[in-house]
Amino acid sequence: MTAPPPAASAPDATGQDALRVALLEDDDVLRERVLVPGLRRHGLDVRAVRTAAGLLAALPAERFDLVILDIGLPDGDGFSLTQTLQAEHPALGIVILSGRGAPPDRLRGLNGGADAYLVKPVEIDILAATVFSVIRRLHRGGGADAPRDAWHLQADGWCLFAPNGRSIALTGSERQVVGSLWGQRGRLVTREALVDAIPGRPRDERGIDTHRLDVLLHRLRRKVLERTGLALPLDPVRGVGYVLHARAKAE
Numbered sequence: 001m002t003a004p005p006p007a008a009s010a011p012d013a014t015g016q017d018a019l020r021v022a023l024l025e026d027d028d029v030l031r032e033r034v035l036v037p038g039l040r041r042h043g044l045d046v047r048a049v050r051t052a053a054g055l056l057a058a059l060p061a062e063r064f065d066l067v068i069l070d071i072g073l074p075d076g077d078g079f080s081l082t083q084t085l086q087a088e089h090p091a092l093g094i095v096i097l098s099g100r101g102a103p104p105d106r107l108r109g110l111n112g113g114a115d116a117y118l119v120k121p122v123e124i125d126i127l128a129a130t131v132f133s134v135i136r137r138l139h140r141g142g143g144a145d146a147p148r149d150a151w152h153l154q155a156d157g158w159c160l161f162a163p164n165g166r167s168i169a170l171t172g173s174e175r176q177v178v179g180s181l182w183g184q185r186g187r188l189v190t191r192e193a194l195v196d197a198i199p200g201r202p203r204d205e206r207g208i209d210t211h212r213l214d215v216l217l218h219r220l221r222r223k224v225l226e227r228t229g230l231a232l233p234l235d236p237v238r239g240v241g242y243v244l245h246a247r248a249k250a251e
Contacts, residue, residue, distance in 0.1 A: 038124030066093030086113025128169035132159035162228035181244035
């Protein structure tokens with residue numbers, strides 16, 4: 001069955017509209033239980049369809065920033081569809097997500113107009129980071145001219161870019177904490193202020209509960225290092241808070 005379109009999303013806390021992504025995937029379980037909720041968790045407004053015809057019918061009526069599509073479709077060929085989309089909608093980002101990972105398939109997809117080609121299974125945060133990275137390249141927005149040794153937080157706060165150009169898609173909680181640090185970059189942000197930035201404001205009967213913050217920052221540091229090969233330039237001030245630096249530190 002074809003998934004119903006989600007309700008229109010409101011602009012996020014930054015006043016920016018969420019990126020609109022069309023997801024073409026005919027595996028109902030993968031689409032509805034993994035991809036759609038995972039991408040929405042990273043702040044993307046996702047419209048899911050299961051056929052090429054459904055996607056082509058939606059394009060004239062809805063504004064999409066990017067399409068994620070599979071190659072094996074019940075009513076067509078994803079390679080041909082990619083070429084059609086690239087020709088008729090040149091401003092539209094295209095990410096192929098396929099179980100076919102042989103070099104000839106990847107070359108065919110990229111040469112046919114895809115901006116990125118990912119092979120299933122893929123981690124959701126890598127898929128989301130790829131979406132943000134493609135959009136940033138296409139629109140050259142939000143810090144494209146930043147110094148090469150600088151980190152950059154996307155304008156809507158959902159993706160952090162390292163100086164080497166690699167990107168880290170943030171979850172809702174990570175976005176709030178990183179946003180608080182980024183807004184005061186180069187200056188101390190107290191642990192209490194960061195705890196208050198986490199959705200749900202974790203407190204216990206004694207007041208501030210910083211355990212959740214510690215876990216979140218530990219996982220974020222590890223994710224940033226794994227995804228970019230660079231350490232997040234976040235300095236702890238023992239017992240007080242943290243300072244986030246926008247520029248990479250010299251070795």
